[in-house]
Amino acid sequence: MAEEKELRYDPAAIEPKWQDRWAADPALYAAEPTDCGKPKYYVIEMLPYPSGQLHMGHVRNYSIGDALARHMWMLGYNVLHPMGWDAFGLPAENAALKNNTPPREWTLGNIAQMKTQMQRLGLGYDWATEVTTCLPDYYRWNQWFFLRMYEKGLVYRKQSKVNWCPECATVLANEQVVDGCCWRHETTQVAQRDLEQWFFRITEYADELLDGLDKLEGWPEKVRTMQRNWIGRSEGTEVDFFLAEEADQGLGTRDEGLEKQGPRDQGTEGPEKQGLGTRDEGLGRQRIRVFTTRVDTIFGATSVQLAPQHELVAKFTAVDSALKAQVDELLEQQKKAREAGDLGAIEKHGVPTGRFAVNPYNGARVPIWVANYILADYGTGAIMSVPGHDERDFEFATKYGLPIVQVIKPADPAVDETLPFCSEEGVLVNSGEYDGMSCADAEKNLQEIAAARGFGEAKVTFRLKDWGISRQRYWGTPIPMIHCLSCGLVQVPDDQLPVVLPEKIEITQQGGSPLSRVPEFVNVNCPKCGKAARRETDTMDTFIDSSWYFYRYTDAKNSTAPFEPAKAQYWFPIDQYIGGVEHAILHLIYSRYWTKVMRDLGLIRNDEPARRLFTQGMVIKDGAKMSKSKGNVVSPDDMVGRYGADATRMYALFAAPPDRDLDWQEDGVAGVSRFLGRVWRLVTKHAAASRSGALQDGSGALSSTGQKLLRKLHQTIAKITLDFEGRWHFNTCVAAIMELVNELQGADAQLTSGEVPATVVRELLRNLVLMLAPFAPFLSAELWAELGESGAVLRAPWPKSDPELAKEDEVEIPVQINGKLVSVVRVPAGSDARNIETAALADEKVQARVAGKTVAKVIVVPGRAVNLVVK
Numbered sequence: 001m002a003e004e005k006e007l008r009y010d011p012a013a014i015e016p017k018w019q020d021r022w023a024a025d026p027a028l029y030a031a032e033p034t035d036c037g038k039p040k041y042y043v044i045e046m047l048p049y050p051s052g053q054l055h056m057g058h059v060r061n062y063s064i065g066d067a068l069a070r071h072m073w074m075l076g077y078n079v080l081h082p083m084g085w086d087a088f089g090l091p092a093e094n095a096a097l098k099n100n101t102p103p104r105e106w107t108l109g110n111i112a113q114m115k116t117q118m119q120r121l122g123l124g125y126d127w128a129t130e131v132t133t134c135l136p137d138y139y140r141w142n143q144w145f146f147l148r149m150y151e152k153g154l155v156y157r158k159q160s161k162v163n164w165c166p167e168c169a170t171v172l173a174n175e176q177v178v179d180g181c182c183w184r185h186e187t188t189q190v191a192q193r194d195l196e197q198w199f200f201r202i203t204e205y206a207d208e209l210l211d212g213l214d215k216l217e218g219w220p221e222k223v224r225t226m227q228r229n230w231i232g233r234s235e236g237t238e239v240d241f242f243l244a245e246e247a248d249q250g251l252g253t254r255d256e257g258l259e260k261q262g263p264r265d266q267g268t269e270g271p272e273k274q275g276l277g278t279r280d281e282g283l284g285r286q287r288i289r290v291f292t293t294r295v296d297t298i299f300g301a302t303s304v305q306l307a308p309q310h311e312l313v314a315k316f317t318a319v320d321s322a323l324k325a326q327v328d329e330l331l332e333q334q335k336k337a338r339e340a341g342d343l344g345a346i347e348k349h350g351v352p353t354g355r356f357a358v359n360p361y362n363g364a365r366v367p368i369w370v371a372n373y374i375l376a377d378y379g380t381g382a383i384m385s386v387p388g389h390d391e392r393d394f395e396f397a398t399k400y401g402l403p404i405v406q407v408i409k410p411a412d413p414a415v416d417e418t419l420p421f422c423s424e425e426g427v428l429v430n431s432g433e434y435d436g437m438s439c440a441d442a443e444k445n446l447q448e449i450a451a452a453r454g455f456g457e458a459k460v461t462f463r464l465k466d467w468g469i470s471r472q473r474y475w476g477t478p479i480p481m482i483h484c485l486s487c488g489l490v491q492v493p494d495d496q497l498p499v500v501l502p503e504k505i506e507i508t509q510q511g512g513s514p515l516s517r518v519p520e521f522v523n524v525n526c527p528k529c530g531k532a533a534r535r536e537t538d539t540m541d542t543f544i545d546s547s548w549y550f551y552r553y554t555d556a557k558n559s560t561a562p563f564e565p566a567k568a569q570y571w572f573p574i575d576q577y578i579g580g581v582e583h584a585i586l587h588l589i590y591s592r593y594w595t596k597v598m599r600d601l602g603l604i605r606n607d608e609p610a611r612r613l614f615t616q617g618m619v620i621k622d623g624a625k626m627s628k629s630k631g632n633v634v635s636p637d638d639m640v641g642r643y644g645a646d647a648t649r650m651y652a653l654f655a656a657p658p659d660r661d662l663d664w665q666e667d668g669v670a671g672v673s674r675f676l677g678r679v680w681r682l683v684t685k686h687a688a689a690s691r692s693g694a695l696q697d698g699s700g701a702l703s704s705t706g707q708k709l710l711r712k713l714h715q716t717i718a719k720i721t722l723d724f725e726g727r728w729h730f731n732t733c734v735a736a737i738m739e740l741v742n743e744l745q746g747a748d749a750q751l752t753s754g755e756v757p758a759t760v761v762r763e764l765l766r767n768l769v770l771m772l773a774p775f776a777p778f779l780s781a782e783l784w785a786e787l788g789e790s791g792a793v794l795r796a797p798w799p800k801s802d803p804e805l806a807k808e809d810e811v812e813i814p815v816q817i818n819g820k821l822v823s824v825v826r827v828p829a830g831s832d833a834r835n836i837e838t839a840a841l842a843d844e845k846v847q848a849r850v851a852g853k854t855v856a857k858v859i860v861v862p863g864r865a866v867n868l869v870v871k
């Protein structure tokens, strides 16, 4: 009985012991100085929001990153593997309302809990670089960056329609509106409000953000595609139509507008007389700027269409209540489609305004319509409708009986020119002096004319909007600006940073910023004139916190700068960034933007934050994402308590390829735990032999068992090493270790008897433990010591596979006679055709079939098969 007890694997004894030792040795997981001479490796898992409890998605994310970090340490790299807390945000305020706990206290308490969980899991973080975004030593640099960006013109303030979540009682970025609802409150419809807001000019970097994606070859293609679509670049032209004079308006009938369709006066009398669209006549007239990707078709425009929210529409409806009622209907339809999440599929409706617009190129008058499918926030919120050459416009014109005019015909006469003809492989017709010109040439010419006469320009538009960063919340970074009645907007001077969040505050659900109700915070003297002034009371979007946190890791204690440029230059770009694909748009675009801004501020040299990005799959249970409401949450603490941290982590890597969803099965964790028990017994049992092997020389002949075990060992090393280099099939890595352990257990007698020499036992066990180290750090530390090794397993070099030893020395070759399989022969790997033929003919079964007959032909495919033709 005593022996049985001794042979029980007990993670509850092993793991806390090593956890204590590691805690007492912070240098173990610490990055070395930048002049240490080793190559650097910077690996990060995305920092969590401190909700108070790790979930299995975290465990999986961190197990992947930690395995990689440990592997790189063992390869001799200087590894930076930090962790931090994305600690501002709404849940802290909600918790404050619910439990009457101040947000700071609640947040820091959660952080302490989660840090304990991480340490219990044995995650190898450099805690000296820990970043907590809600602390003034971090967020003061958000403020500092804000001011630098303000000075560079990258920050501005404007009155704008904002997305307002009534539940959050705050503004949401466009990115935080999902199918018309709040991203946090999936059933709460987002309303529109007018507010003075702060914006970051991210659109200034739109082109670079787009082009940079081509170079990010280490990022998943799906993430790059999502970003491309989000940025949504289209090249085209902005053109001003002119609002026809009030006096003209009554005269304009639909027909009259169209009679004038087509070029007038072109070229013959000089530009100054060219229709209504000349600069002189255009000046002072109300303009309607449209965006089009096909200005070459402008002579075919038969209406101008406005988004229901367009400012001109408001002017029209102000004096026309019937029109207002119709426009309200359009707005309602648009809202419904937005809520249904499919604006693209909206059933198109429009109403004529009775007003006319003038085509600046030929003076043609066309009716102005309001349509429900024109979006206020795309392009200029106004389009020219060219039904002859656009599917959507064709559909609309057909429905409402608007004229359809052909102005492009196919360049190739063999091509069908039925309207709508939407190809750009065409030449202009019915376009006056441009007739016969190719679409491409016409576009260029028309753009030049628009620019020269001041009614338009070539324009690239983006779906990407400037980043609205104002939040009317308490638990975020205060915006470091002051409103002075005399001086206007005044920056908080750098030496007055940080603007610290007041601690004593009553969180309520009433609208507006909670900070505006704290007089000690709001009332301030203007830094310029000294008169009484007011602090800005909006706080910053928390996505700012996570836009640059990984730079702070490189110099987390710096109190005079966000970080020392030399340190960031050493560590950046990040070699491997690991996190969920749900961050493909927001965090990963904002942090790319921030990197480019910091580069332009001269702080860093890299253009992109991360060289490689990996997005792990979700952890699900019973086919659904784990969630409290579904009652299918598996607690990491529970798993660790029952099976140990090693088994929990290793299962998270073993149960599915890291990029796929993982369906959590407790049986599987138990299975991994049993496997680790077998490893523990195997190594413990033969540790003495292994230790004695260290004292012997390894010369002498090796038994076939020894050879076979070494072959399996070196094959396993080769496989795992290859996977770490980029395939990341950690599930099959763990499986390969299991196979190796099976073989070792199968050879227990030979290991025990000494048939396998102690030097070989040592090589087998040592390397087994080394390969386990990235996946099961506690057990491998324990067994490393058991094998008599001093020093941390993390500092031992990663094993190298010997290709000679890994080579299979025998292969099986099927033998066929007249196309039928009769036997299988074993030959040395790499045997030539003659040897394989000899072996086949020597086989008993083959000889029995061939007896008394003639072998007419032998066909050998070396390494594959032998075919005998027998008569």
Ligand SMILES: [Zn+2]
Residues within 6 Å of the ligand: 165, 166, 167, 168, 169, 182, 183, 184, 185, 188
């Ligand atoms: Zn909300």
Ligand SMILES: [Zn+2]
Residues within 6 Å of the ligand: 484, 485, 486, 487, 488, 490, 526, 527, 528, 529, 530, 531, 533
């Ligand atoms: Zn002032």
